[in-house]
Amino acid sequence: MTDKIDISLQKAQDECSRTGLRMTDKRCNVLKILLQASGPLSAYEIADQFKSTFAESLSAMSAYRMLDFLMQANLVHKLETSNQYLACSHISCEHKHELPQFLICDKCHTVKEIGLSKQLLKELKDSIENTGFALSSQQLELHGVCKGCQLIHAD
Amino acid sequence: MTDKIDISLQKAQDECSRTGLRMTDKRCNVLKILLQASGPLSAYEIADQFKSTFAESLSAMSAYRMLDFLMQANLVHKLETSNQYLACSHISCEHKHELPQFLICDKCHTVKEIGLSKQLLKELKDSIENTGFALSSQQLELHGVCKGCQLIHAD
């Protein structure tokens, strides 16, 4: 049985072939680590996990370079508010996002990549661009407390 | 003539007195540097400017502590996407913000603290909280290119 991670890796490979990007083994394994991770990881954590998972060295410097590649390929996002990296949730589906949006739980540190309504995003975009400011495709990072943690830490 | 910076400093003092927060000379001078700055500054830049402006030492460690205080007092904001600090634009007015919003120009690095409409913020908040996620008062940091830079760097 091929699981979701394998499907995502295959899709990532295919997409890179199609667009002429070079998905090397190491880059693929960095992506694999992020796909398997239960939450976002720092570049140094990724390098450490790479070493223990694949019994192969990877310097933090290399991790940063591979993350840069994966971000350019839209396979990985960086959380700018926490300096961590995560695999895009939409690799295995066809869903394309112009403006990724993340809900970050400050208790358990899980991150949910959500899709706000087109309507709402349009209003937000219009409202900002009316001031003359040209938005680059930047993401929304919203912090708070997830459902699970609200139940646990009810105080 | 008392300028806007002096008014802001006075207001900050008053507000601290009222709420029992201790606004020391050093803290006040850190705020002054941010009020005078043409853009957001890193903690280390603040320490450097403090030294040259007031001919008095300030370690980066102290700068961080004073920034923490000023943020708690809602006089200073931190840009989480660039690790920089700036004075709140609304010290001298009565305007209170629950969710500060920043437009950050990636060319000239100026930052504008804006106020999106209550209506739009409510829609955004509702839309997120419908997923069960409880937003903490987090800010929006939106990157792009400001009006001025669009004219200059038209390419």
Next chain:
DNA sequence: TATAATATGTTATAACATAACATTTATCAA
């Protein structure tokens, strides 16, 4: 195969942030 371009390895260092403990200054009860 020779050449160039790209990817990765390696070392050093810059930039951002916190920990831990000492000293000074402010607050307040006796």
Next chain:
DNA sequence: TTGATAAATGTTATGTTATAACATATTATA
């Protein structure tokens, strides 16, 4: 006023995140 306490600041060390610079290896392609 003074002594105890708490808060602020000084100081040093260290942890964390990120980039620079140059060497070597791998891949593409002419």
